[in-house]
Amino acid sequence: MKRSYLVLGSVAVIALGLAYLVTLPTETAEASIALKPNEPAVVSLGKQVYAQNCASCHGVALEGQANWRQRGNDGYMPAPPHDETGHTWHHPDTYLFLMTKYGIEKMIGKTYPNNMPAYEDELSDDEIIAVLSFIKSTWPNIVKRQHDQINARANAQSKES
Numbered sequence: 001m002k003r004s005y006l007v008l009g010s011v012a013v014i015a016l017g018l019a020y021l022v023t024l025p026t027e028t029a030e031a032s033i034a035l036k037p038n039e040p041a042v043v044s045l046g047k048q049v050y051a052q053n054c055a056s057c058h059g060v061a062l063e064g065q066a067n068w069r070q071r072g073n074d075g076y077m078p079a080p081p082h083d084e085t086g087h088t089w090h091h092p093d094t095y096l097f098l099m100t101k102y103g104i105e106k107m108i109g110k111t112y113p114n115n116m117p118a119y120e121d122e123l124s125d126d127e128i129i130a131v132l133s134f135i136k137s138t139w140p141n142i143v144k145r146q147h148d149q150i151n152a153r154a155n156a157q158s159k160e161s
């Protein structure tokens with residue numbers, strides 16, 4: 001008798017635990033996004049993901065499209081570079097992740113017609129982290145350090161709110 005209560009009890013605990021995991025808001029996972037520019041396996045996966053998905057617009061050498069600061073004749077902004085001459089490194093990890101996963105409009109919650117695709121249905125979270133880690137791995141050390149500080153500030157802010 002006692003044993004069957006025990007079994008029932010543990011089944012209930014496991015079921016509750018699973019339910020909790022499933023209902024965890026995605027923001028919890030996304031709040032802990034951290035790029036891994038120093039992990040060779042991650043960077044090498046990211047390099048492939050970049051070549052296949054991003055290079056066509058952001059450039060094979062991360063150089064961006066020509067005249068990327070000016071709206072094109074089609075009314076859209078061109079793709080900016082992801083090297084240190086662009087402003088990718090001005091944004092914290094979570095911002096870059098959410099923008100790549102959901103696209104700009106969903107991320108800012110406003111209508112903003114643009115040519116940056118959302119990768120929610122194309123890439124896994126790990127692949128998105130990998131591609132952004134690859135991008136970061138190409139920045140000069142001084143830019144990497146500045147980006148680390150931007151992350152530290154963003155993380156401190158998100159803890160306050």
Ligand code: HEC
Nearest residue numbers: 053054057077078079080087088096100114115116117131
């Ligand atoms: C079809 C072209 C295209 C492809 C492919 C593309 N992007 Fe973009 N991306 C853009 C454009 C255009 C912008 C700028 C949008 C704007 O500001 O209006 C942009 C902006 C961004 C930004 C914001 C940069 C900043 O400084 O604010 C990030 C991050 C980004 N892209 C990452 C990626 C990644 C990672 C991939 C590949 C997985 C990718 N993009 C593939 C066109 C593209």
